Amino acid sequence: MEALDIRECGLEGIRKHGDGEITVTGCLGERYIGCGMKEGVLRIKGTPGNALASYLDGGTVLVDGNAQDAAADTMNAGLLAVNGSAGDALAYGMRGGRAYVLGDAGYRAGVHMKAYGERKSILVIGGRTGSFLGEYLAGGIIIVLGLGYEGKDITGYFCGNGMYAGTIYLRTGKVPLNLSDKLVKRNVEEEEKEDILRPIITDFASVFSISARRCLEGGFIAIEADGSKSYSQLYAAV
């Protein structure tokens, strides 16, 4: 596998590489790595900068450390896997593919993610997240596992505010802090856990070579929009 030092080849050098698998070394906050990438695999050593894998369109981006803000922004397809933690605004407006973060995520993760038919955006966070997780969610699946935070809050304030479709799954029994009355919380039944969560979480665990059993241990809750309280009720047409 070829290794490129980003300080020498720049983004240009990475972009030219096409569909192969390469290791990118020497990252010190360079922005836009993997931006719009359609194919190929990038293995990133060091610390990539903001807007990592934004508009990712089918390629695979694997980061062995942490990612910064706006990773997987408006991502369309492919896989972003971050072995460490991610900054704010992770997976904003994501439309498809898989974004996996083994550690924690900052504020505003998974805002306004989408889905259509069979096409679903999937965001899995191994640790915990900051406030505003999954705000305005329009579709897709967000899973927060809270590994290492058992018994503690694994999301911040305003979890799921303004969401109108999609589901947020949390591996906890605790209801998120100040959960909006426009949302409903339910306990995930065994069947749903097997059908929906097990395949995704097994894939997540295999990407990071960790035990899927541990990730699936215990109960999950699901947060969804309350269908009886849609946005349209806010308005009176003149």
Next chain:
Amino acid sequence: MMRRRYRIMKDESCISCLRCARECSFGAIEAADGKGLVFHHQECTDCQRCVSFCPVGAIYITEDGNRFRRNAVFGEDDIQQIHLQAETGGVLLSSMGAPGSSVPIYFDRILLNASQVTNPSIDPLREPMETSVFLGQRPERILRGSEGRLVDNLPPHLELSTPIMFSAMSYGAISLNVHKALAAAAEELGTYWNTGEGGLHESLYPYKGNTIVQVASGRFGVHGTYLNTAAAIEVKIGQGAKPGIGGHLTGAKIIGDVSKTRMVPEGLDAISPAPHHDIYSIEDLAQLVMSIKEATDYSKPVMVKAAAVHNIAPIASGIARSGADIISIDGYRGGTGAAPLRIRDNVGIPIELAIASVDQRLREERIRDRVSIIASGGIRNSADAVKAIALGADAVSIGTAALCALGCHICASCHTGRCAWGIATQDPDLTRRLDPGKGAARLVNLVNAWTREIKEIMGGMGINSIEALRGNRMALRGVGLNEKELGILGIGYAGE
């Protein structure tokens, strides 16, 4: 629904063909069995569809004779809106641009100059008149290679054959047939149309060269192919009809391909968040602009659209420094498919003042050539366009005027999804009322007519290119304006 203020009337020439009942999409005219026509006046929006299609001219709409007791403070609208809110507890939702007359239309208080004796006017029928406009960054300096030849260091730009483009109107808010008409007209005219924030239907990919795609806070329909199926990409921060708040598309309009293109569930109201949650500063904006350039290989100009608000001049300065190539400024009177009425009618500033202050500020900071400026929000005719350009815009864009060319009578019912003209609706029975080919021809006629008028006006001034008109405030004089207004507009009083 609020009690409407119209009455549907017909005279004795009515032949009871029932055409009006078939045309009415609001349920105001009903063909009742055996009883002929039944009018439900309270449902009438005064969209004029029935009037336009009555074969004998028998039907007409009047203001309802009944009026609330006159009160100079609480008008009839005020009282009716209070009644509606008392009944529903809802935020008032309306559409199109602010209709009120209390905010001045500065275009109407600005007069144009013409040549007399000392410099001859130019006859556009006889002499060449340049209406082409280039939008994008200008190179800061001319570079020459080692052999003295010019080095092409021109950043990517747009070339318009006329300084008029079509404003952003989203698929969802308006029908696919309207998008088709706009795209085909833009191609024929050599100008650009703008997808708005609802994504681009795949059938319109062939119009790539004349398409501007929009990236708004909802990121509806934004993906690599979308960004690369365009001549330019616009980041929408705000719009004149609703500065500071997000978008709202009623569930009634989210059906079929609208749902697919936006990737939102059918029948549910879709919203775009008020801010882009990845933009909390000019630096963040710069990051988004650059990430778009990165995703499109630096091959296209990136535009940033903002609403005209109080401090638009420093905001525009920030945008100009963010790496954006073109700034689109949408004024107070800009239209929308749905906006809270209070926001639409009370937030933002008129485009005339915004353009003048932005142009002035960018010139003072010596960065005017770093960006082009597009003015929109209430451009009604070619004279408005000329005045906007003379106040400092490079080009204008038209939304409401373009829809009027397609039949719209500004009944401001877009948010109901029942548009009788087949424009602001997704109901297949209504959308088929608009033939995209005929629509495109009407748009082409409109813009060609305006372009001819612009040539005549410029010719009269003794100016033979749009470039020479841009920011040419010597060509403008105000009437009925105070010192402060003249100062902001940067123009003299008539007679000065």
